Amino acid sequence: MTYGVVLFHTTSSAMRAEKLLIKEGCAIKLIPTPRELSSDCGIAVRFCWSECQRIKSVLEAAGVEVDTVRQIQS
Amino acid sequence: MxxxxxxxxxxxxxxxxxxxxxxxxxxxxxxxxxxxxxxxxxxxxxxxxxxxxxxxxxxxxxxxxxxxxxxxxxxxxxxxxxxxxxxxxxxxxxxxxxxxxxxxxxxxxxxxxxxxxxxxxxxxxxxxxxxxxxxxxxxxxxxxxxxxxxxxxxxxxxxxxxxxxxxxxxxxxxxxxxxxxxxxxxxxxxxxxxxxxxxxxxxxxxxxxxxxxxxxxxxxxxxxxxxxxxxxxxxxxxxxxxxxxxxxxxxxxxxxxxxxxxxxxxxxRGIEAIRAQEEELTRVLITGLCNIPGIKVHGTLDASRSTAIVSITAAHKTVSDIGLSLDEEFGIMCRVGLHCAPAAHKTVGTFPQGTVRLATGAFTSKDDISTAVAALQKVIS
Structure with missing residues (x-):
């Protein structure tokens, strides 16, 4: 399965993102940030890669501060 | 209490x-x-x-x-x-x-x-x-x-x-x-x-x-x-x-x-409703205390220009004695002294003795206020 993860600078941004994405009906899960990607914020948002554009546009529209969006395999 | x-x-x-x-x-x-x-x-x-x-x-x-x-x-x-x-x-x-x-x-x-x-x-x-x-x-x-x-x-x-x-x-x-x-x-x-x-x-x-x-x-x-x-x-x-x-x-x-x-x-509950209740109780408290001879109420004496705080002093009794009597004899809790604000007390003219401060809150009732006014009447006389 190909997943995407959104990484954040702060936990508060991750919480904000989670709340917004759930409200928008996006299927997401909060996970510990994969160590190979970053050591920034301890929590990341994981989603199905096919949802990437939608996830990005929801976060962008709300002005959520995002570090980066990356693809992962698992 | x-x-x-x-x-x-x-x-x-x-x-x-x-x-x-x-x-x-x-x-x-x-x-x-x-x-x-x-x-x-x-x-x-x-x-x-x-x-x-x-x-x-x-x-x-x-x-x-x-x-x-x-x-x-x-x-x-x-x-x-x-x-x-x-x-x-x-x-x-x-x-x-x-x-x-x-x-x-x-x-x-x-x-x-x-x-x-x-x-x-x-x-x-x-x-x-x-x-x-x-x-x-x-x-x-x-x-x-x-x-x-x-x-x-x-x-x-x-x-x-x-x-x-x-x-x-x-x-x-x-x-x-x-x-x-x-x-x-x-x-x-x-x-x-x-x-x-x-x-x-x-x-x-x-x-x-x-x-x-x-x-x-x-x-x-x-x-x-x-x-x-x-x-x-x-x-x-x-x-x-x-x-x-x-x-x-x-x-x-x-x-x-x-x-x-x-x-x-x-x-x-609505902050406007809380404010309206506290303002009304403060108005009753100010009026009640202003009617007690020997008590001076400080501040604007206008509840609409004030939070739910009423600060008083008495001519013949120290603020600490008043506070002690209110607590021990009537179970009324308030704060006396300088309230960590010496500059404010200098401005009000109550430095260094301070004031007795009565502050109502969201759970204070009208009965509480009339009991407090009656108690202060007794404490002062």
């Missing part, structure tokens, strides 16, 4: 506050932002919920500009230490609490230029005096929203206009008003708002916050404390992102949960 010390800390708390705090210990007991497991995430969610509630309550656009602190004093210290440098000029009022005065006097010793605008003896501030006090190098104007000694509400929006015209920022100490009087940081032009969680907001002690408005460049502010934030752990330097920059160390999640529940209770 009648509790009239709500200006020191509100009591009792809504049942939801106690429940929210117990719930956190039971189901959200992790360290927020430090780990990625479910209990850690649950704690982070609790914090974020309260952050959003506070942002909405004070009309702050971005919840991440709400910084959690231990109390209003902590918030004021973050703002002052973060913004001010030697040579900067600051304008404040003579009605300030030591939470403002002591850090400013300390910074003054290290090169800060400080102007203290005198208020009238009823605690009111003539904004034209503020306009005269600001200078080209005024960096910050600091005022309380309402006095903790006599309750007098200051014209914050007008002070904001003066500060902004001079190119200065406005820091407001809302310790006595947050949760008791509507506070809209955008409409009032407040750049930084310091508040405590355990008074009008009905949360527990040890909770509070600082709002850093959009106009404030937080990247130029020095943090008061540095340390672990759970974020950017590879860096040995403090991160610049809000709120982490000013929130080092494990936060008071339990207190923050209680604070969130306090706001829920206020929102449900």
């Amino acid at each position: 009648i509790y009239l010390d709500n200006a020191a800390t509100s009591w009792p708390k809504p049942p939801g506050v106690l429940k929210a705090m117990a719930d956190v210990l039971e189901r959200a007991g992790g360290n927020p932002g430090r780990s990625g497991h479910r209990l850690s995430i649950a704690a982070a969610q609790v914090m974020y919920e309260t952050r959003e509630k506070l942002a909405s309550f004070f009309h702050v656009r971005d919840p991440l500009r709400v910084i959690f602190t231990s109390n209003a004093t902590h918030a004021i210290n973050i703002a002052l230490a973060g913004l001010l440098k030697p040579g900067d000029h600051v304008v404040t009022s003579s009605m300030e609490h030591n939470a403002v005065m002591r850090p400013l006097r300390s910074l003054e010793k290290r090169g800060l230029k400080l102007s203290v605008v005198p208020c009238a003896s009823d605690g009111s501030l003539d904004v034209s005096d503020v306009a005269r006090a600001v200078k080209n190098n005024t960096r910050l104007v600091v005022v309380n929203h309402a006095s903790n000694v006599v309750g007098t509400i200051l014209p914050v929006a007008q002070v904001a206009s003066i500060a902004h015209r001079a190119g200065a920022l406005l820091l407001v100490d809302a310790a006595q008003t947050a949760g008791s009087i509507p506070v809209d940081v955008q409409a009032m032009g407040v750049d930084l708002l310091a508040f405590t969680g355990h008074k009008g907001l009905l949360g527990p002690t040890g909770s509070g916050g600082l709002i850093i408005g959009d106009k404030v460049d937080a990247s130029l502010m020095e943090p008061l404390m540095r340390g672990g934030t759970g974020s950017q752990s590879a860096l040995e330097e403090q991160p610049n992102e809000l709120p982490d920059k000013f929130e080092s160390g494990t936060p008071n999640v339990i207190g923050i949960a209680g604070l969130g529940a306090g706001i829920d209770w206020i929102m449900e």
Whole structure:
């Protein structure tokens, strides 16, 4: 399965993102940030890669501060 | 038992506050932002919920500009230490609490230029005096929203206009008003708002916050404390992102949960309704006390221009004797003395003896007020 993860600078941004994405009906899960990607914020948002554009546009529209969006395999 | 010390800390708390705090210990007991497991995430969610509630309550656009602190004093210290440098000029009022005065006097010793605008003896501030006090190098104007000694509400929006015209920022100490009087940081032009969680907001002690408005460049502010934030752990330097920059160390999640529940209770009841009730009780209390010979009521004597604080002195009895009698003989709790605000008491004319301060709260009844007035009548005679 190909997943995407959104990484954040702060936990508060991750919480904000989670709340917004759930409200928008996006299927997401909060996970510990994969160590190979970053050591920034301890929590990341994981989603199905096919949802990437939608996830990005929801976060962008709300002005959520995002570090980066990356693809992962698992 | 009648509790009239709500200006020191509100009591009792809504049942939801106690429940929210117990719930956190039971189901959200992790360290927020430090780990990625479910209990850690649950704690982070609790914090974020309260952050959003506070942002909405004070009309702050971005919840991440709400910084959690231990109390209003902590918030004021973050703002002052973060913004001010030697040579900067600051304008404040003579009605300030030591939470403002002591850090400013300390910074003054290290090169800060400080102007203290005198208020009238009823605690009111003539904004034209503020306009005269600001200078080209005024960096910050600091005022309380309402006095903790006599309750007098200051014209914050007008002070904001003066500060902004001079190119200065406005820091407001809302310790006595947050949760008791509507506070809209955008409409009032407040750049930084310091508040405590355990008074009008009905949360527990040890909770509070600082709002850093959009106009404030937080990247130029020095943090008061540095340390672990759970974020950017590879860096040995403090991160610049809000709120982490000013929130080092494990936060008071339990207190923050209680604070969130306090706001829920206020929102449900409506802050306008709370204000109307407190104003009415304060009006009854002022009238009742003014009718007792030998008692002097300080402040504006106008409940509509004041928070729910009534400060009194008596001609032939010390404030400490009055406080002791009220507690021991009548079970009435209030606060006597200087209320950590020597400058305010000098302004009011009650330094160094202080006053007896009676402060109603969201749970005070009309019967409580008439009992207190009758008790004071007996204590004084």
